[in-house]
Amino acid sequence: MANQSPDITKEKELIAAYKNSGDLTVLGQLFQPYMHLVYGLCLKYLKDRDESQDAVMQIFEKLVTAVKSHNIDNFKSWLYVLSKNHCLMQLRSQKYKVRKQSEDISEINMESELLVHHNDEAIDEENISKLEMCIEKLQNEQKTCIELFYLEKKSYKEVVALTSYNLKKVKSYIQNGKRNLKNCMESNSE
Amino acid sequence: MSKQGNHITTLTPELIEQYMKGELSHADMHEVEKLMLNSDFEAEAMEGFEHIEPEEMHKDLSSLQDRILVRTEQRSRNIPFFLKIAATLIILAVSTFLVIEFIDTPATTEQITQAEEEAPPQTFEIEEEQEPAEESPEVPSTTSASEAGQETKDETIAMLESEQKNEDVKKDRSEVKKPVSDAPEVKSVEVDDAIAEPEVNIAMEEVADEESLFMDKVEEAEATRESASRTRAAKAKKGAPVAAYRSTNDNVITGKVKSAEDGSPLPGVNVIVEGTTTGTVTDIDGSYRISIPFDADSTLVFSFIGLASQSVDVSGQSILDVEMDAETQQLSEVVVSGYGVEADQEVSDDYYAASPAIGWSEYRTYLEENVNYPEGKSDKGKVVVKFKVGVNGTISNFDITKSMGEAFDNEAIRLIKEGPQWSPAKRGDLSIEDTVRIKVKFDPED
Numbered sequence: 063m064a065n066q067s068p069d070i071t072k073e074k075e076l077i078a079a080y081k082n083s084g085d086l087t088v089l090g091q092l093f094q095p096y097m098h099l100v101y102g103l104c105l106k107y108l109k110d111r112d113e114s115q116d117a118v119m120q121i122f123e124k125l126v127t128a129v130k131s132h133n134i135d136n137f138k139s140w141l142y143v144l145s146k147n148h149c150l151m152q153l154r155s156q157k158y159k160v161r162k163q164s165e166d167i168s169e170i171n172m173e174s175e176l177l178v179h180h181n182d183e184a185i186d187e188e189n190i191s192k193l194e195m196c197i198e199k200l201q202n203e204q205k206t207c208i209e210l211f212y213l214e215k216k217s218y219k220e221v222v223a224l225t226s227y228n229l230k231k232v233k234s235y236i237q238n239g240k241r242n243l244k245n246c247m248e249s250n251s252e
Numbered sequence: 253m254s255k256q257g258n259h260i261t262t263l264t265p266e267l268i269e270q271y272m273k274g275e276l277s278h279a280d281m282h283e284v285e286k287l288m289l290n291s292d293f294e295a296e297a298m299e300g301f302e303h304i305e306p307e308e309m310h311k312d313l314s315s316l317q318d319r320i321l322v323r324t325e326q327r328s329r330n331i332p333f334f335l336k337i338a339a340t341l342i343i344l345a346v347s348t349f350l351v352i353e354f355i356d357t358p359a360t361t362e363q364i365t366q367a368e369e370e371a372p373p374q375t376f377e378i379e380e381e382q383e384p385a386e387e388s389p390e391v392p393s394t395t396s397a398s399e400a401g402q403e404t405k406d407e408t409i410a411m412l413e414s415e416q417k418n419e420d421v422k423k424d425r426s427e428v429k430k431p432v433s434d435a436p437e438v439k440s441v442e443v444d445d446a447i448a449e450p451e452v453n454i455a456m457e458e459v460a461d462e463e464s465l466f467m468d469k470v471e472e473a474e475a476t477r478e479s480a481s482r483t484r485a486a487k488a489k490k491g492a493p494v495a496a497y498r499s500t501n502d503n504v505i506t507g508k509v510k511s512a513e514d515g516s517p518l519p520g521v522n523v524i525v526e527g528t529t530t531g532t533v534t535d536i537d538g539s540y541r542i543s544i545p546f547d548a549d550s551t552l553v554f555s556f557i558g559l560a561s562q563s564v565d566v567s568g569q570s571i572l573d574v575e576m577d578a579e580t581q582q583l584s585e586v587v588v589s590g591y592g593v594e595a596d597q598e599v600s601d602d603y604y605a606a607s608p609a610i611g612w613s614e615y616r617t618y619l620e621e622n623v624n625y626p627e628g629k630s631d632k633g634k635v636v637v638k639f640k641v642g643v644n645g646t647i648s649n650f651d652i653t654k655s656m657g658e659a660f661d662n663e664a665i666r667l668i669k670e671g672p673q674w675s676p677a678k679r680g681d682l683s684i685e686d687t688v689r690i691k692v693k694f695d696p697e698d
Contacts, residue, residue: 114312
């Protein structure tokens with residue numbers, strides 16, 4: 063049960079029901095499955111536990127009006143963007159500098175601050191030949207990491223152990239590699 | 253935790269905890285990592301949790317759940333909101349109403365309180381009138397004014413304040429002067445002519461007050477009784493102190509107040525002993541008579557709305573005539589608003605309203621002389637123009653508060669725009685922006 067992917071249709075029903083009734087318990091049901099993600103996100107930016115908890119409540123308050131007035135396609139990504147923006151605004155008003163993670167920024171989809179399309183895209187693992195070709199084209203480190211992670215299904219820890227790259231680098235290679243592969247795949251299909 | 257098949261499809265708090273504690277198998281870890289790669293949301297959340305202990309995460313999440321639960325159980329959010337607005341509006345309306353009431357009818361209040369306040373404020377006795385015998389509070393207050401002793405008391409106590417309702421004597425309006433509000437007005441009404449005569453005839457036509465007129469009549473009806481009982485009450489309160497005054501050798505001043513401009517008598521002028529609440533009002537001939545308490549400063553303050561107040565030292569004198577000039581700030585031409593500014597100077601320290609550089613008097617003259625009547629019109633009336641005087645004296649933001657139609661309004665604005673310069677308002681030494689209202693009169697006969 064715990065690991066079922068969110069039932070998109072059920073969510074849409076909840077959203078519609080809330081729009082109609084304004085019933086907060088419905089909104090609560092909508093929000094509940096993602097509450098921990100929102101909290102974690104706030105923790106990442108705000109660092110402070112109490113502040114983050116308050117932020118979660120503030121974000122919920124925002125939902126009360128925002129869900130009614132927006133057209134939401136994918137609740138999870140919409141909530142993600144909303145929460146992240148809230149945290150960033152908060153930081154801005156506190157005049158903190160946002161620590162940029164060493165992660166590849168492309169991982170963060172900054173296309174628009176508003177509604178974002180669902181950006182979960184799994185690599186098309188069926189197009190294997192294309193993929194193999196693209197992998198060959200990758201830089202060594204990226205290639206290594208990608209292969210270890212995706213093809214051999216290793217965890218980060220294992221990859222680190224096997225390559226002696228440090229964790230951050232491993233993550234970085236994998237993300238950059240992934241992006242390059244995507245570009246490569248897309249350009250190939252053109 | 254339980255999985256469906258081999259795939260972990262969402263990141264639950266339990267998974268997060270396990271991942272952080274390293275309790276997952278490599279395969280599972282891989283799955284989690286893959287998930288995070290695919291979803292920024294999960295990735296960032298995980299990053300956030302890396303900074304806290306799993307126990308803390310547990311605690312925080314359950315506390316959050318409780319808070320959400322509490323929040324979602326608060327129903328009817330929109331309705332109270334609406335009610336709040338409604339309530340706020342009602343309160344505003346009521347307070348505005350009350351404010352207006354207070355501003356408009358302080359007179360009434362005063363009048364009414366006069367009856368009650370007879371005693372507390374210091375009253376004043378006229379020695380001549382005294383008949384010491386009458387002190388005792390036991391004097392029966394029956395109504396009839398004919399008890400001379402009683403009358404005297406009444407009189408003395410009542411007297412001097414702003415008014416006197418005297419049914420035998422010509423009763424005119426009781427003048428209710430705000431400035432003299434501390435002087436207890438009163439009524440002592442029934443007074444024998446003989447005794448009353450030397451008293452003040454108060455006939456202030458100037459500040460005729462409907463209320464007082466009405467009260468006069470009422471007084472007539474039951475005046476004696478009331479005043480008598482009031483006086484009694486007053487006396488009861490005063491008791492000895494009254495006697496004390498009586499026996500003191502107060503300084504009695506008399507005199508006449510005239511206008512400096514034409515020498516005509518000024519009735520209704522307040523005459524107060526500085527530093528006390530003892531005062532009187534000039535009668536129809538402009539005459540007054542006042543006793544200065546023994547232990548008070550012998551300075552009299554003469555004041556009247558529209559005229560410049562005067563303080564005069566009277567030590568050693570017993571007759572003092574005064575001439576009063578018009579006040580340079582013409583309140584009649586400046587409408588005082590509740591929050592604006594204007595010629596009202598009694599507010600806080602060191603505040604000076606904006607004024608024409610050439611002075612109000614000259615400015616008025618300018619307005620009167622330069623009015624250009626709109627073509628073909630001969631209406632009589634006034635236009636009130638409100639505008640801002642900036643810190644440099646520049647004027648802007650013209651707004652018509654009282655209109656006589658476009659033609660007149662425009663002429664009024666033109667007059668002001670093309671008119672003399674303005675000096676900005678000041679607070680202490682600092683120039684500040686201010687709002688001014690000017691009443692422009694249109695009178696075809698001017």
